[in-house]
Amino acid sequence: MRHGLKFDGVAVAGIGMVRFGMYKDIPYRHLARDAGLAALHDAGMTLADVDEAFVGYIQPAPMLGIMAMKELGLTGLPVTHIENASATGLVAFREAAWAVSSGRADVAMALCFDKFTDMTRTGGRGAGRDVIDAPILPAAYFALWAQRRMHDRGTTPEIFATIAAKNWNYGAACPFAHRQPDHVVTAEEVLASRMVAEPLTAMMCCPADDGAACIVVAREDLVRSRRPDRPLVRALASALTSETYSPGHTFVGPVVGPATMTRDTAIECYETAGLGPEDVSVAYCHDAFVNEELEYYELLGFCAEGEGEKLVVEGETGPGGRIPFNTDGGLIARGHPGGPTGTAMLHEAVLQLRGEAEGRQVEGARVALAHLVGGGSIATVNLLGVEGVGS
């Protein structure tokens, strides 16, 4: 029987990342090394302390994960490659946390990286209009959702632009964000940017990125003894689903499954953790295209269906709001290299739970939610919390 994973006695030991951006001249393995070392330093550990590693990336070839791990050292630890499209980073974390929770490892790491500037193989995507299963850009795919929402609920492009502007402005406050605008971005500016796929403008879409991000998890007592100086952050629970068949499933072309997959996956994660959306202080979601974020407000349970627009208008998902979303700028501003997107999300979530997110700190943050969807129909929802939550 399928159920979510509830992690027992698992804490975050360390986090590290390379700011996302375009690093044409830096090899992927150096990006991965720098993120891995940053996480180990943050944990007060070396690779000798790590019992198992999960490496995640989407492009472009086999074996890169084990090669990247060698940059950190050759200690004989088991290394497993994880690939789940855009959800890769969170799934690598899930496996690392489960390795510790199940008792097979005291310390496990999830190290993820990707290089869009180095993409030599398209995997069938973007190969041209003349392949049977790839005639539709990701932007167009999500624009199809946006158009349907506008039709069904009367959502306006101004709502989408307001969310995008919020994420751009969060990016300005986050030193790890690719896009750090030097001025306050307005909804008008977002709407005036180049149209990509109706109704999505360029500033409503994530950039292409290079980058790497790593999270080390360990038995709680080890984390306490290595870093007694700071608040403990626990890995609480994780849910991962692929699609359940429903009429209207499209088998040919890009697909991430129906938006409702997020709702089912979130319910599974909440039930596993014994928590609800009312317990969550800060949330991260797959805002590769901005209309997604609006859908996820509802599907992750932060408001009733059809009330996402109200949250936006009232500023409830921005600074000082009831449930701030994507405080590092999200995929739109922090960036979206693919594999490391999820581990970068956790990087920010952990900073928030430690109270170290300077300039964008959610006061009193106790529980963080991290959500991603991935191409081919994958959804994952993960919960982290400070000491005293969910136990």
Add this chain to the structure above:
Amino acid sequence: MARVPIEQGFFRIPDDPADPPRLLGSRCPSCGEAFFPRRLVCARCLHEGTEDIELSTKGTIHTWTYCLVPMFGKKDADVAGYGVAQVDLPEGPRVQSILFGEPDDFAIGTEVEIDLETLRQNKDGDDVVIYRFRPAHAGAAAGPGTAP
């Protein structure tokens, strides 16, 4: 000069160029669910073994967009933009496809019909074709590459 599909097994090209192509689907003999493209195992009831069917040539737009960025690279730099839709066919399957026509031609619920676009010639001089949909109403815009 013959017309050949971009990939085998997805659609049938009629002998008469005036006839529409037919998408190749499957129907489950156990639960009746229909699929595009063809598959062996029913995705609804997991019955093994489906029947081959040809799907209707007309459907309705479930949702659509108009894509203005030539991100498919230099191959398509000459294309200013193109419509994209999910089309619901009467048998049940929802098909994602590029659309012939201009943004004003499309709306949710618009009836569309299937057609072929010639992408290029192969080394034998055959036309390599792929399916597209166009608005079904009279006078709808002709798409690129379809003029006889």
